[in-house]
Amino acid sequence: MRLFFQLLIAGLSLGGVYALLSFSFSLIVSTTRILNIAHGVFFVWGAGVIAILSLHLKLPPLIALPILLLFFTGFGLLFYWGIVQVLLKKEPHHLLSGSVLATFGLALAMESALGTGWTSFIDPQPIFLLPVNLAPLELGGMDISSNRLIVLLLAGLFILGFHLLLKKTFFGRGARAMAQSMEGFLIIGLNPQRVAMLIIIVAILATILSGMLYILVIPIDAYAGLPLTLKAITIVVLAGVGSLPGTLAAGVLLGLAEVSASYFLGAIWSPVIGFSILFLVLLVRPTGLFGRVTI
Amino acid sequence: MKENRILLLSVCGVLVILAVLPHFLSSSMLMVFFLSFLWLVLAANYDILGGFLGYIHLAQGAFFGIGAYTATLLLNSPMIQTTGPFGLSLVSLIAIILSGLFAGIIAFPLFRLKGLYFAVTTLVLVFLLEALVVNLPDLTSGSYGAFVPRQYCKSTFTGYYLALLLAIISVGINYYLSHSERGLAFITIREDEEAAASIGLNVSRQKTIAYVLSSLPSAAAGIVFALNSGFIDPQIALGVERSLLPPLMAMLGGSGLVLGPVLGMIIIRAIDVVSFHYLHLPIPSMFFFGVVLMLVALFIPEGLLSSPWVRRASGALALKLRLRTEDAL
Numbered sequence: 001m002r003l004f005f006q007l008l009i010a011g012l013s014l015g016g017v018y019a020l021l022s023f024s025f026s027l028i029v030s031t032t033r034i035l036n037i038a039h040g041v042f043f044v045w046g047a048g049v050i051a052i053l054s055l056h057l058k059l060p061p062l063i064a065l066p067i068l069l070l071f072f073t074g075f076g077l078l079f080y081w082g083i084v085q086v087l088l089k090k091e092p093h094h095l096l097s098g099s100v101l102a103t104f105g106l107a108l109a110m111e112s113a114l115g116t117g118w119t120s121f122i123d124p125q126p127i128f129l130l131p132v133n134l135a136p137l138e139l140g141g142m143d144i145s146s147n148r149l150i151v152l153l154l155a156g157l158f159i160l161g162f163h164l165l166l167k168k169t170f171f172g173r174g175a176r177a178m179a180q181s182m183e184g185f186l187i188i189g190l191n192p193q194r195v196a197m198l199i200i201i202v203a204i205l206a207t208i209l210s211g212m213l214y215i216l217v218i219p220i221d222a223y224a225g226l227p228l229t230l231k232a233i234t235i236v237v238l239a240g241v242g243s244l245p246g247t248l249a250a251g252v253l254l255g256l257a258e259v260s261a262s263y264f265l266g267a268i269w270s271p272v273i274g275f276s277i278l279f280l281v282l283l284v285r286p287t288g289l290f291g292r293v294t295i
Numbered sequence: 296m297k298e299n300r301i302l303l304l305s306v307c308g309v310l311v312i313l314a315v316l317p318h319f320l321s322s323s324m325l326m327v328f329f330l331s332f333l334w335l336v337l338a339a340n341y342d343i344l345g346g347f348l349g350y351i352h353l354a355q356g357a358f359f360g361i362g363a364y365t366a367t368l369l370l371n372s373p374m375i376q377t378t379g380p381f382g383l384s385l386v387s388l389i390a391i392i393l394s395g396l397f398a399g400i401i402a403f404p405l406f407r408l409k410g411l412y413f414a415v416t417t418l419v420l421v422f423l424l425e426a427l428v429v430n431l432p433d434l435t436s437g438s439y440g441a442f443v444p445r446q447y448c449k450s451t452f453t454g455y456y457l458a459l460l461l462a463i464i465s466v467g468i469n470y471y472l473s474h475s476e477r478g479l480a481f482i483t484i485r486e487d488e489e490a491a492a493s494i495g496l497n498v499s500r501q502k503t504i505a506y507v508l509s510s511l512p513s514a515a516a517g518i519v520f521a522l523n524s525g526f527i528d529p530q531i532a533l534g535v536e537r538s539l540l541p542p543l544m545a546m547l548g549g550s551g552l553v554l555g556p557v558l559g560m561i562i563i564r565a566i567d568v569v570s571f572h573y574l575h576l577p578i579p580s581m582f583f584f585g586v587v588l589m590l591v592a593l594f595i596p597e598g599l600l601s602s603p604w605v606r607r608a609s610g611a612l613a614l615k616l617r618l619r620t621e622d623a624l
Binding site: 035083086087090094096097098100101102103104105106107108109110111112113115116226227230233268269271272275276278279282283 | 418588596
């Protein structure tokens with residue numbers, strides 16, 4: 001029973017982080033049709049930059065967090081102008097292959113820049129972790145990691161914020177309109193470029209926040225970005241593009257599967273679980289991401 | 296006809312030069328050429344799928360790794376070692392056949408996917424294979440890597456000719472495809488799969504053939520690599536770089552053209568060798584390749600050989616030497 005609860009909490013908090021990562025990924029895919037292979041690398045960069053800011057520059061969280069958000073807003077603008085805008089000008093057929101290859105290139109460049117920069121200037125081990133050691137919570141005779149609970153809580157809050165942003169604000173309605181029908185969106189008279197830019201920035205900020213939450217509990221390797229993108233793809237394919245409840249459910253499912261796999265089979269098998277699920281899901285559902293859009 | 300003769304003569308000239316070259320090269324340059332030929336094999340094989348069939352395949356390195364690992368592990372088994380001199384040929388044959396079988400079997404589920412999903416799933420395949428090799432140390436000796444027994448190792452001199460032979464075969468396959476009905480079938484599938492099926496092409500059969508065809512020389516390249524280096528580990532044999540550079544080379548040169556992967560390989564390898572082996576630039580090579588891939592995908596997705604400015608610059612000659620299937624037919 002005790003084991004069950006600990007695995008449940010661990011799986012849920014991991015799943016919440018995955019859901020946040022995947023939902024921002026699916027927001028970009030559903031609105032701009034760009035499959036961002038570099039998404040997981042953004043996540044790792046978020047983790048790396050916050051680790052530099054708070055561990056090595058010793059900034060308090062209230063200063064480090066705004067710097068982090070500002071840095072990645074600028075980064076999002078660059079990403080939008082440099083890559084997204086160029087891709088969106090291409091024909092649909094070239095947009096797909098171009099987006100995969102261009103963002104794959106970006107992913108490798110960013111990944112090796114972070115890895116090499118970290119190993120040559122900061123630490124020979126390119127691994128990020130924010131060691132916040134809180135006393136474990138005692139609940140009915142069980143020790144439950146407070147870190148994981150906080151991650152679970154924050155991930156839930158961020159996802160709720162995301163939901164409200166999409167459902168209640170003008171920007172969110174524009175984004176949903178864009179995902180549902182580009183023609184309809186253009187008829188309303190919204191500026192697609194501006195909405196796309198905002199979507200990219202919001203999605204990137206959500207991703208780096210999920211990266212920050214992740215390293216509160218689990219250390220992350222500078223080269224873990226591409227496998228994380230594949231996890232996001234797994235979840236989005238399972239859930240359907242743009243569906244927030246579906247993404248949440250699929251994220252939690254993957255989180256639980258990975259946590260139980262690493263407990264029962266050993267930690268080395270947990271990445272294999274994710275890859276195998278994606279492999280099987282794509283084989284069962286070959287139309288994948290663009291099958292239906294519900295946002 | 297005149298252009299064809301010029302082309303034939305220049306190809307013969309290049310081959311003669313490459314055949315006598317090892318006698319004049321330093322051992323490090325010999326190594327550079329050897330590895331370049333192996334990269335060319337992967338890039339040309341990738342282009343069967345990426346260029347002719349129109350499927351972005353991010354797992355070309357998987358065949359390389361399967362070939363290298365199967366050969367290395369079999370050569371380590373005592374049963375093979377008792378068979379004497381035939382052991383090596385037998386093992387190579389088994390490794391190549393196994394890789395072809397793998398390709399033939401995995402082609403059925405893989406080719407139900409289209410476009411992006413195909414690309415992503417092949418990327419997953421590479422990660423999955425690497426994770427399996429690392430996680431099954433009893434079989435593969437895991438992340439420590441495996442050694443090829445000394446008596447089977449080949450010198451770089453021998454390796455050069457084996458790799459050159461494989462490169463000629465691979466480019467030859469692409470040349471054959473660009474001048475044959477089989478290649479035309481692949482291109483039809485690339486342009487419109489439903490139309491291809493409607494004119495009576497057995498689409499899934501053609502795709503499986505293309506996949507197996509692209510796996511065989513790549514697996515052989517893996518075997519040659521393992522025999523020369525004497526040691527392989529998951530990163531060397533199955534790393535992302537093995538699967539990423541072939542598409543990059545083909546796209547940079549010009550995907551779907553016979554000379555595209557050749558040109559792309561020469562450019563990428565030249566930059567790689569000069570900047571990282573001689574100048575020792577302080578940036579990681581993956582950073583560099585990532586940036587190049589991004590720029591190529593964004594600005595010259597059709598490749599150098601068919602990009603408008605190269606065509607304009609070199610005028611009629613480039614057009615005539617492009618070796619396009621469309622031209623030949």
